[in-house]
Amino acid sequence: MNLRRLTYLGIAVCIASVPVLAVPAQPRSVEYRSPVDLVLLKNDTWLVVANQTSNSVSLLETKSGKILDEILCGDHPSAIVACLDGQHILVSCAHSGQISLIQVEGGKLNEIHTIDVGFEPTGLTVAPNGKTAYVGLVATGEVAELDLVQAKVARKFSVGAWPRYLTVSPNGERLAVGCSGESKIVIVDLIQGEIAYSSKLSGGINIGHLQCSADGKYVYFPWMIYRSNPINRDNIRRGWVLGSRIGRVRLDKQEYREAITLDVPGMAVADPHGIVMDSSNKRLVVSAAGSHDLLVYRRDDLPWEGVGGPGDLIDPKLMQDRDLFQRIDLGGRPMGIAMARDGRTVYVANYLKDAIQVVNIEDRSILRDIPLGQRPRPSQVRHGEELFYDARRSLDQWYSCHTCHYNGGVNSKAMDTWNDGSALTMKTVLPLEHLDRTGPWTWHGWQEDLHDAMHKSFTTTMQGRPASPREADAILAYLKTDRSPPNPFREKDGSLNESAIRGQKVFAGTEANCISCHNGPHFTDGEIHDVGLGSEEDEYQGYNTPSLTGIYRKVRFLHDGRAGSLEEVLSDYHSPEEVSGTRAMTESELADLISYLKSL
Structure with missing residues (x-):
């Protein structure tokens, strides 16, 4: 067990079976927690909170609002539920691919097991017996069933x-x-x-x-x-x-x-x-x-x-x-919510307020805000994050940047954003990771200025007021931060598996020749190419080579989303014989190439 404990005051103590570094007290005490989910325990006397950006779990006393304890968990906690005898909780840690089983006793939190599940575990739920849990694995489209007594994965279901x-x-x-x-x-x-x-x-x-x-x-x-x-x-x-x-x-x-x-x-x-x-x-x-x-x-x-x-x-x-x-x-970014036994008190994890809000839903009043730690000084990155998730920047607050670029990534639809100057020419949403290093921008590559792109997004796509230069800089500063999870299709040490190693050779080989356009650190040459997939309705001709980094996260492919899988892309619309005029890949070459692409 590799457990790092920290109190609300930031005092760090290490309890571990292997050596770990003590966590410095002061930086932890002023770090954003960004709560995303919470659960009530012990007849509503305790509240346990999953804090996403501090990778921690906090224990609160509901009556006083006092923070009783806080410990580190895995990377990017996303959901939290009660389990077993009501004195334990589960936390999904999406970026580290783990589920933490934590005991809550005597006003303290103690991590007793971690279950490796991989593939970006997110949502959690527990069966009525308290001994079986289920977690959604976003990267593979599966649900894992967990045996909490044995602390292991019992079975998996493919769901979509x-x-x-x-x-x-x-x-x-x-x-x-x-x-x-x-x-x-x-x-x-x-x-x-x-x-x-x-x-x-x-x-x-x-x-x-x-x-x-x-x-x-x-x-x-x-x-x-x-x-x-x-x-x-x-x-x-x-x-x-x-x-x-x-x-x-x-x-x-x-x-x-x-x-x-x-x-x-x-x-x-x-x-x-x-x-x-x-x-x-x-x-x-x-x-x-x-x-x-x-x-x-x-x-x-x-x-x-x-x-x-x-x-x-x-x-x-x-x-x-x-x-x-x-x-x-409520302000901020209200996310996970929990209902008290009285049926009128609701606890809200407010990500951007960095606090738990206690709300009386019958008289429509906010009873109090419970801060989860000493707030850092306002930063440009945090301001950019606030703007990114703020739907009030759009016309009549219908949608935010996040609505289409889910957590800075993609959604599942081809959409008409009017960004390329033509109506109803649907385009899949491009991810915003590594944005400053993958220009030019848009599917047609006509956009060469990120500030201008920002202006167009707010005023045309969102039909809202323009971002000021300060606001545009803040959003770009936020988008430049590393928000992507480690690739779950690589080995634990970050290396490629055997199939992906073979696929890398196919990728760079003369037959598939993917590397001729998808090259460099983000697998894009930043050039415009005509690959025979255009539409007469498009305002611009040719398409900007999209980055392949994190392509495993997509569910629609090519500029208009016509392909629903990598297999369909590589064996039909964007196959080597269609793009390069070479031969079709064998089944084993195709499987290996897909393994490599998922590892990028």
């Missing part, structure tokens, strides 16, 4: 692309998984160990947390929808470009999903993320991370619509009854 969040039914027989990469909710029969059915979310992106109803009949979840219409002010305000929804899917049998629209005219809802219900299922509460608020609903009277619905804007019925729908402005 990007299973970020999930939940298990109250009887432990069904697992619901939100697969954002394929716009669907997947229901797994845990008794049979197979997918029972899935429910498609047409145009769906960025599925948030999932919550089962107490009777086990439905699973509820927030998500956003992309509508493929030209970006202009009228279409945005009608909800015809991007919009927010809450949906529900049956757990006991397959039926078409039902949903409600969240968006208020003139003050839309953006980036809905967390969801929770009270024990009586009277209240349904959702955090809207992009528009910075908490949405509170009376669940039983919501106007759910199935086929053909819901509408583009919020049902007027919700606007006329303050008990049916209420909205609480």
Whole structure:
């Protein structure tokens, strides 16, 4: 066990079976925590929080707001749940590929096991017995079942692309998984160990947390929808470009999903993320991370619509009854939420406020903010992060930079951003990692100035006010930070496996000849090429060579997303015989080349 403990005051003590370095006290005491998820324990007397940027877990006393303890966990904690006897918690650490099992006892946190699962573990849920857990592996499209008594992976299920969040039914027989990469909710029969059915979310992106109803009949979840219409002010305000929804899917049998629209005219809802219900299922509460608020609903009277619905804007019925729908402005970036046993107190992990907010949802008041540490001085990078996740920078706060560039990466759709000067020429969203080192920009490579690109994104794509020079510099400073996880398709020491080593030779060989365009440290030559995939509607001809770094994270390929897998790209649209006029690859060459590409 490699455990590093730090107290709220920053005093470090090492407890380890192998030597580790003591953590300096002062830097830790003024570091951003950036809480993303939280869980209540011990009859609501304790609150345990997962802090993403400090790679730590904090234990709070709810009554006093006092920080009792804080320990380091793995890299990039993303979700937290209670397990076993209620005195243990699980934390998914996406970038280190681990699940931490932590004991909570006597006001202290003690990590007792880590379970290596790999492949970017994110969402967590625990079966009713407390001894079995499930985690979504975003990089491979799988769910891993964990035996918590043995601290090991028991089995895996393939469910679909990007299973970020999930939940298990109250009887432990069904697992619901939100697969954002394929716009669907997947229901797994845990008794049979197979997918029972899935429910498609047409145009769906960025599925948030999932919550089962107490009777086990439905699973509820927030998500956003992309509508493929030209970006202009009228279409945005009608909800015809991007919009927010809450949906529900049956757990006991397959039926078409039902949903409600969240968006208020003139003050839309953006980036809905967390969801929770009270024990009586009277209240349904959702955090809207992009528009910075908490949405509170009376669940039983919501106007759910199935086929053909819901509408583009919020049902007027919700606007006329303050008990049916209420909205609480929290500021910052509210993410994970937890409901107290009293059914009226909600705890919110507010990432950008670096605090836990305690909210009374009945009288719509913020009771207090609990800071998780001494806040650092304001920085350019943190300011850029705030702007990146802020939907209020867009027209009527419909969407943020993050909405399309999910955490600085990509989403699952080809979209019309009007960035290339032509309408309805759909383009896949390009990732923003290594942005300053992979110019020129846009699919056609016409953009050679990042500040100009920033201006166009805010004023054309988002139809909002322009970023000031200071704001543009801040956003670029944030995007220049290293936010990418270590590649999970490499060996633990960072080396290539045998298949990828063979694939590297195919990549550089004269037959595939990928390296002629995809070269350099980020696998792009920064040049414009005509590879025969153009459209007469495009304003520009030819395409800028995209970087291949982190290509394993994509689910749509080529400029217009016409290919749904690397296999399809390399055996059809962008095969060696199509691009270079050479021979087709053998099955083994294709498999090895894909192994290499996933390792980049």
